[in-house]
Amino acid sequence: MAELKYLDDVSTLQLDTGGCIGCGMCVAVCPHAVFTLAEGKAAINDHNRCMECGACANNCPVGVITVKAGVGCASAIIYGWLTGKEPRCDCGDSDGGCC
């Protein structure tokens, strides 16, 4: 599963396990298998696999997951996948720079 690794120690993903109701939605929607579910609570299996897509936070019914989706290089990489072009996230200046 090493191919699912993103970048070390850059993800903004946070989970408040105290409020988790164990519904499993985060496990179901995460494309990088970041979450596991054990004994009725979600846990972050590998923080560095998170690419900040935001699906987990958007689907958690009790709002105990936070992540700054669509920022930084994750957005650029998704753009590259979808368009077949060079990754870019429009965060740079007007001359086309990125990050």
Ligand code: SF4
């Ligand atoms: S933001 Fe996306 S990749 Fe990161 S944990 Fe949530 S669903 Fe998984």
Ligand code: SF4
């Ligand atoms: S989606 Fe939210 S409530 Fe459901 S298991 Fe994940 S963290 Fe817990």
